[in-house]
Amino acid sequence: MRIFQSLAFVASFASLLVHAQDACKPQDRTFSTEQTPAGKYQPTSLFMSPTNMFSSKFYISVVNLTPHRFKLENTHSYQMNTFDFGDVPQGRSRQNTVEYRNRIATQDDAGEAYYRIDGTDKKFALRLKGTGGIVDQRSVTLDLSGMNLGQRVYKFPGGESSVTLVITGSAKYGFYSSLRHDRGGWMRWIYNTIKDRPVRHLFLPGTHDSGMSKITNRIKSIGNSFNTQNQGINIYDQLRAGARWFDLRVGSVHDNSNSARNLGFHTLHVNDETATVCIGNSGESLDEVISEINLFTRENPGELIFFSVRYLIGRYENADRGPIYWNTQLWNDFLSKMRGVNNRCPNLDTSVPFQNQPASYFMDRNDGKGCVIFLLNGQNLKDVPKEAIGDGLYAQNRIGLKDHWSNMQDISALAPDQINNFKSLKRGGDKDFGQFHIAQWLASPDAVASTVYGLQAFAIQQVNPALYWAGMAGMSPESWPNVLMVDYIGVQQKDQTSWNMLSAEMYWLGIGMNLYVIGENCDVNKWKSPLVKARHLELAGEEERNGTRVNKIRKRRLAKMTEHSEKPAGINSR
Incomplete structure (x- = not known):
């Protein structure tokens, strides 16, 4: 005995x-306070100029979401005007600069930067190559074969724009990179890390105008793929690309000669859904969205997925006859559709704001299959209910939201505005920011600019690349947004939207922020x-x-x- x-x-x-x-002990923190050199935004004057295609300067942003320093061991360059690389401290990012000789003729400019991950035997290299004088002939190979993660060749999305490499993990946990996506259910993967955190202490990738992955012309207006389409992949692939917060704008489309005849529910993107004349177009149908959600949750049970649903109003096929406010029949038809979404979470405890519930409260629902939560912005619902708790549709005020939209076109103004908001969000302790913060990291170009240059070009050349050096500089274990909402998630090259052509920066940013950066805050994590x-x-x-x-x-x-x-x-x- x-x-x-x-x-x-x-x-x-x-x-x-x-x-x-x-x-968790503050003295054990590995997140670095070291500041890397300030980076450069793609100049708007260059973005809007035909000379963009003949640019000679480019950037490679490296994001370190590990507890190890990335040490630059050496560089070698041939005929480069600029080849500026450096160390990347833990939790930080660095925008590295290269400038080719500015020649139109065929050239063989090249360079390599070699990195070692401190405290490990892992290495990676960034290899630059140029075979000609235009953007399409210049590329970087992100070579992670020294980490057993393979390699991939990236073309630059535009002149003076960035290619990004995100690395997370550790020597003991294993390393992962943005060269490719991993399993769809990333939240279930890191369940043990996030299960006890209140939702306001999570970081979630998000998408803007999520249903606008195509133009379907269900309403007749001047909206086209340049000025109205915001995503390159559908809801199913956005989920696989890591998004867990969706900006879904849903409306009913009605016969021109008979307003009582509902031709179906569709995602919409218009300038003003209540205006007599609205400009925009339709995207995926609600039926398609529901099918895509169900496919993903069937393959990846146990996730927490939010849909912020707006508009909830009708429009005629001809978009010049004003809105149609939903009556009981339209509301019931909408509810009938929404009941087809699997893993909804009806009858949640609404006495506790959703942002204050632990992640496990939602992820464990439906016998561990997780939660698909719909938050309705009911400002256009006049004579019908604004939520249906028994069906898992909740008024948006069930979660305490702060939604920051810069409403700016120029990235050099937009980014500092968003970053200042990041820094104001103190997490943990007595001064904890008690709300759930949406950061809209996206440009709002005027009608002419969006039509001429395209929302896709703004996203992949200017706005999204800046997130990984400028935006990262504004985040720390004490301050970060809950959602980073972006256009064209996963798309790195124009119109290259097949799954194997996507890049996984946002996917690994989401995982690395939750695993590492937020994990270094002992007021948030036990x-x-x-x-x-x-x-x-x-x-x-x-x-x-x-x-x-x-x-x-x-x-x-x-x-x-x-x-x-x-x-x-x-x-x-x-």
């Missing part, structure tokens, strides 16, 4: 020691980030991937440790 009591005591003591090692925790570090990644609290391997190791501790004094004495 005494032997078993001794064994139990040793096991209990070992468990306490392990938990003490794993507790335990260390799994990237740095002491308890059996070699198992940390597998623990998160399996989504289990305690795995059998850890139990066996603890039992073996206890056995070896007791054997000399206990077993041999018997």
Whole structure:
């Protein structure tokens, strides 16, 4: 009996020691306070000029979401006018600059920058090549073969614009990069890390005008793919690309000669859904959206997915006859459609604002299949209900929102405006920002600019690349937005929207922010980030991937440790 009591005591003591090692302590923080050199935005004058295609200067942004410093070991360049690279501290990013010789003829300018991940044997290289004098002939190879992550060639999306590399993970957890997406259910993957956090302490990628991945012309207006389409991939692929917050604008389309005849519910993007004459177009049908949600949740159970639903109004096919406010029949038809969404979460506790509930409250619903939550902006719902709690459709004020839209065209003004808002959001402790913050990291070009140059070009050349050096500089373990809403998620090259052509910067930004950056805030997290925790570090990644609290391997190791501790004094004495 005494032997078993001794064994139990040793096991209990070992468990306490392990938990003490794993507790989050401010003195253990690895997030760097070092500031990297300021980067450069793509000049608007260049973006709007035909000379864009003949640019000679480009950038490679490296984002470090690991507890290891990325150390520049050496560089080599041939016939480059500028080749400026440097270290990337933990939790930071750096925009590196290259400038080719500005020649129109064929050229063989080249350069390489070689990095080592401090404290590990992992290395990566950035290899620049130029075969001609225009943007399409210049590229960078992100070579992560020294990390067993392969390599990929990227063309620059425009002159004086960036290609981005995001790396997260750690030596013990394993490293991951933005060269490709991983499993669709990333929240379930890191469930153990985020399950106890209130929703206001999460970071979620989001998409703007999410249903506008195509132009379907269900309303007749002057909206086209240049000035009205905001995404290159549908809702299903946006989910796979990491998005968990969706800006969904839904309206009913009505026969021109009979307003009572509803021709179907569609996503819309118009300048003013209540105006007599509205400008814009339709995107995916609501039926398509529902089918895509269900496909994703069937393949990836256990996620928390928010849809912020706006408009909720009717328009005639000819968009010059004013709005049609929904009556009971249209509301009921809408509800009937929405009941087709699987894994809705009806009858949630509305006495607690949703941002204050732990993530597990939602992710564990539906027998662990997760939650698809619809938040309705009911400003256009006049004579019908503004929510249907029993069907899992909630008024938007059930979550405390702060939604910051810069309403600016120029990235050099837009980015500082958003960043200042990031820095004002203090997380954890007595001064915790109690709301859920939406950051709209997107340009709002005027009608002429959007029609001439296209929303896609603004997103992939100017706005999205700036997120990974300028936006990252404004985030820390104490300050970050809950949602970063973007246009054209995953699209790195114009019109290259097939899945294998997408890039995964936003996907890994979401995972790395939750695993590492937020994990370094001890007022938010009781335990260390799994990237740095002491308890059996070699198992940390597998623990998160399996989504289990305690795995059998850890139990066996603890039992073996206890056995070896007791054997000399206990077993041999018997």
